[in-house]
Amino acid sequence: MTTTADPVETPSEAAARAVRLGDEHGVLATEEVTAFIAEQLGKVDVDGRSVCIVVPDGTRTCPLPMLMKAVHTALHGRASRMTTLIALGTHQPMSEEALAAHLGYEAGALEETYPGMRVVNHEWWDESTFADLGTIPASRLAELSEGRLTMDVPVLLNRAVVEHDIALVVGPVLPHEVVGISGGNKYFFPGVAGQDIIDVSHWIGALITSAEIIGTTAITPVRALINEGASLVPAEKLAFCVVGEAGSLDLHSISFGDTIASWASAAEVCAATHVHYLDEQVQRVISVIPEMYDDIWTGAKGFYKLEPVVADGGEVILYAPHITEISTSHPEILEIGYHCRDYFVKQWDRFKHIHWGTLAHSTHLRGAGTYDADTGEERLRVRVTLATRIPEEQCRRANLGYVDLDSIDVAAEAEGGTFVVPNAGEVLFRLR
Known part of the structure; x- marks a missing residue:
C-alpha cells in the first residue's frame, strides 16, 4: 500500500530532521510551548520576509489561540507582513465571530491582539483566489498512486501561500481516513487547494479504503501525491505540528521543521496517543x-x-x-x-x-x-x-x-x- 515521495528518505529519517518538544508521555506546560516556538522561529530567516500562516478550521481540536499568540509574538516586527489563512478544504467558511473565538481575539478587534496580521478564509468556491502551480503528469500520478489512477492533475493553490515568502503551517496531527495521518503538507492539499487535486487525492484514498489507510504513519499513496504537489510551492515551507491530549486542549508534543520532517515527527507521537x-x-x-x-x-x-x-x-x-x-x-x-x-x-x-x-x-x-x-x-x-x-x-x-x-x-x-x-x-x- 505504501510508497514514498522521496525514496531515499523514510518517515523515521525525516522525523530525525525535526526538532520536537515532548512525547506521548505527559503533557507540556504553556510556558514550555511558547518558549519552544520563540526559540525555533528565532532561528529562521524571517526579517523583511512575508509569512503566510496556514491553520485548521474549527473542525480540529487544538489550543490555537495559545499557539497563534506565540507565533505572532515571534514574528511581529520581523516579518514584512503576515496573513493567517484558514484551511477549510471544502468546508463552510468561518464567520468573524467564529474566527475570533478560534484564534483568540475579540470579534472586530483583530488588530488589537494581532497587530499587522490579516485573517482570511480559504475561498475554495472562488476560482480567482487560486494560483496555478503547474501539472502533475499522468505518468507521475501512476507512480504515486501505485497504478490506481493515470491522468494529468492540475495543481491549484490559494494565492496567499504563493504570494508570501514563507508558508508556516500551525496545527494538529490526527489519524485521517484519506491520508493515513493528517497534518504537514495536507494543510496545503487539500487544505487550501483547488478541486482537481482534492478529488484525485480523495479518490485514491477511497480506492485503498479508509479502513486500510487510516492511522498509518507510512507515506501512503495519498501522502505521496500531497508531497508532490507541495514540492511545486515556491515558498519556504515550515510547520509546527502538534499532538494534543485526547479530550483536552493540552499538548503531548510540538514538532518543528520543514513540512515533511515536522509531520513525520508528530505522526510518531500521534500513533502512540490517538490509536486505541x-x-x-x-x-x-x-x-x-x-x-x-x-x-x-x-x-x-x-x-x-x-x-x-x-x-x-x-x-x-x-x-x-x-x-x-x-x-x-x-x-x-x-x-x-x-x-x-x-x-x-x-x-x-x-x-x-x-x-x-x-x-x-x-x-x-x-x-x-x-x-x-x-x-x-x-x-x-x-x-x-x-x-x-x-x-x-x-x-x-x-x-x-x-x-x-x-x-x-x-x-x-x-x-x-x-x-x-x-x-x-x-x-x-x-x-x-
Whole structure:
C-alpha cells in the first residue's frame, strides 16, 4: 500500500530532521510551548520576509489561540507582513465571530491582539483566489498512486501561500481516513487547494479504503501525491505540528521543521496517543459527535475512527442532537447517497461526473461492502444509523439508517454493554 515521495528518505529519517518538544508521555506546560516556538522561529530567516500562516478550521481540536499568540509574538516586527489563512478544504467558511473565538481575539478587534496580521478564509468556491502551480503528469500520478489512477492533475493553490515568502503551517496531527495521518503538507492539499487535486487525492484514498489507510504513519499513496504537489510551492515551507491530549486542549508534543520532517515527527507521537486498541470486536457502537462537527459531512469522522473494530453485521450509531443537515456545503451527496467503494467503481460511467471527493466521502462513511453489477445488490459490512435532527426520510434517501434521537439514553446504553465513545472523531480504534 505504501510508497514514498522521496525514496531515499523514510518517515523515521525525516522525523530525525525535526526538532520536537515532548512525547506521548505527559503533557507540556504553556510556558514550555511558547518558549519552544520563540526559540525555533528565532532561528529562521524571517526579517523583511512575508509569512503566510496556514491553520485548521474549527473542525480540529487544538489550543490555537495559545499557539497563534506565540507565533505572532515571534514574528511581529520581523516579518514584512503576515496573513493567517484558514484551511477549510471544502468546508463552510468561518464567520468573524467564529474566527475570533478560534484564534483568540475579540470579534472586530483583530488588530488589537494581532497587530499587522490579516485573517482570511480559504475561498475554495472562488476560482480567482487560486494560483496555478503547474501539472502533475499522468505518468507521475501512476507512480504515486501505485497504478490506481493515470491522468494529468492540475495543481491549484490559494494565492496567499504563493504570494508570501514563507508558508508556516500551525496545527494538529490526527489519524485521517484519506491520508493515513493528517497534518504537514495536507494543510496545503487539500487544505487550501483547488478541486482537481482534492478529488484525485480523495479518490485514491477511497480506492485503498479508509479502513486500510487510516492511522498509518507510512507515506501512503495519498501522502505521496500531497508531497508532490507541495514540492511545486515556491515558498519556504515550515510547520509546527502538534499532538494534543485526547479530550483536552493540552499538548503531548510540538514538532518543528520543514513540512515533511515536522509531520513525520508528530505522526510518531500521534500513533502512540490517538490509536486505541480493543481486544475484541464490538457489535454496537454509539459514537457521540462533538459540536465542532456541524453536519454529517464532518461528523462522519465518528464512523471512520470506529469502523475497524465493529463486527460484521454490527452497527455504528452517530449520536448528534445538534446536527440538522447531511452537508451544508455539498448537497450533491443526497443525489448519490452513501455506498461502498465497489458500488461506484462497478458503475463508473454513471457516477464519474460527480466530484470524486464527494464519492470518496460517501464510501468512507458507508464503509466496506460489495456490489454485484448483475443483480444490483449491495451488501454492506456494518450498519450506519443517524440519531440526529435530520428527518427520517432524508436519512433513508441517503442510504443511512435512522433512529429517533429521543429514544436513546446514552448512559443507559453504556451500562447495558453498548460501546459508547464520547467526543468521537479524533481517536482511532483498532483491534490488537
